[in-house]
Amino acid sequence: MSEFLHRLPEFMGNHTILTVLFFGILIAVIANEATRFGRGFKELTPAQLTQLINRENALLVDVSPQADFEKGHIPTARHVAMAQFDPEHKDLAKVKEMPVAVVCRNGQTSAQAASRLAKAGFKKVFTLGGGVASWTAADLPLAKGKH
Template sequence: MEFLQQNWHWAALAAASGAWLLVDLVRNKGDRTQISPVEATLLINREDAVVVDVRDEAEFTRGHIPNARHLPLNDLARRSAELEKFKGRPIILYCASGSRSASALAQLKKAGFDKLHNLRGGMMEWEKAGQPITRKKK
């Protein structure tokens, strides 16, 4: 008890960290398709994951994840065949915040893709994590 009184700030930090993890777990409802920028980078480097940007042309032009394929959400149903050759590889979908890419994930799941991931927080989280961005087209 004396230890906690003398180190209350560490105990508070531990409690806050635990609460944050719990909130994150509840928010994602155990959704394993949601991945962080670090997890996405590991998938790209270790499993040659395909990165697909579902934002519109203007957003893509302002900056995107290096080597990302641009497939706007509005064109996804019409152009999903372009991803057929990648069905056996992990596919990471992203947009600005994660909501459009979640919709794209649902569409591709219905089309028979199973190694799908949604970049949690989208481009905003990618940039916040200090990950690289490019303006070059693939």
């Protein structure tokens, strides 16, 4: 080990591009993990979401556009259009201590909604990584229609 540490400065001097790339990637990974850790919500797999719904009776909110929701949504999901999504709404305020999972088609919009919930003081906020598309890819059932 001491020989490795002794030769490391020589290696770094001879391979500056590799050294810069290594430290650049290291900084990017650390920044990404720090951001993920501090965002206030956790991303779940379809199996983890199923467990959360079954074991903790989580509220499932789908923020997909109405047409996408009607084409197919996770059973028990309640639709709320992102334009009307308000974490301070009286109905949501009642469930501040419950687990709340937010989903959308691909996971982008639900992350924004989950962030808003976390900032509003919700303690147990989750998203489905990959959205309803990952739910479908896991061969889990979808409900169709408005309910």
